[in-house]
Amino acid sequence: MEAKPQEQYPSANLSFQVILHEYELECNRTSIIDSKTGIIITLAAAYLVIVLKEFDFLKYLQLPVNTVSTALMPLLLVFLNGGAIVLAVLSLLFLLIAVMPRDYQFLNYDDLLEKELLTEKPDIISVLILQNYIEIIYQNKGVNDKRAVYYRTGLLLLFASIVALFSYKLLTNLL
Numbered sequence: 322m323e324a325k326p327q328e329q330y331p332s333a334n335l336s337f338q339v340i341l342h343e344y345e346l347e348c349n350r351t352s353i354i355d356s357k358t359g360i361i362i363t364l365a366a367a368y369l370v371i372v373l374k375e376f377d378f379l380k381y382l383q384l385p386v387n388t389v390s391t392a393l394m395p396l397l398l399v400f401l402n403g404g405a406i407v408l409a410v411l412s413l414l415f416l417l418i419a420v421m422p423r424d425y426q427f428l429n430y431d432d433l434l435e436k437e438l439l440t441e442k443p444d445i446i447s448v449l450i451l452q453n454y455i456e457i458i459y460q461n462k463g464v465n466d467k468r469a470v471y472y473r474t475g476l477l478l479l480f481a482s483i484v485a486l487f488s489y490k491l492l493t494n495l496l
Contacts, residue, residue, distance in 0.1 A: 333447035340454045347461050351425070354468050358420045361472075365416060365479050369409045372486055376402050394492070401489035408482035415475030423464045426457040 428450070432438070438446060 329442065329444055331444065333444040333451065337447045337451055340451050340458070344454050344458050347458055347465065350465050351461070354465060354472060355420055358416055358468075358472050358475075361476060361479070362413065362416045362420065365409065365413045365475070368479070368482070369406075369413060372402075372405050372409050372482065375486065375489070376406060398489060398492055401485050401492070405482045405485035405489060408478050408485060412475045412478035412482060415471050415478060419468050419471035419475060423468065425464060426460045428453055428457060 432449075432453075438449070
């Protein structure tokens, strides 16, 4: 009976499976960010139309001004409604930046076809692929982290705009 040749990296296959799983998770994260952002962009665009319909600052500038406090109310209403518009537009811009195409790294399969590598043991090839995947995961994670920041910022701006519009509507109902 012939002895099995000793592997140089016996745990390479296990490590390869773990790293490959992490790579797939990061690829899925890309899809999740795209899906969430696409939904919020649609809602933000519809919301922006609603906010723009509410903007009638001439109406509030024509309110009678007898005292300083009555002069502040129209300015506050214009500020709240204008702020809601600006925040909604900024939100939409951040969300659009979040879904813009990015440069993701992928495994270069051509490197695996070099003649020197084709004669190596599978565990050595696994280690080389692992090293490439680890670099790819870190680079793609950095790209996704930046996209997530744009997404969250766009979402926060949208919420701030909703608060401004809600305050505006509340004050206009008091008049």
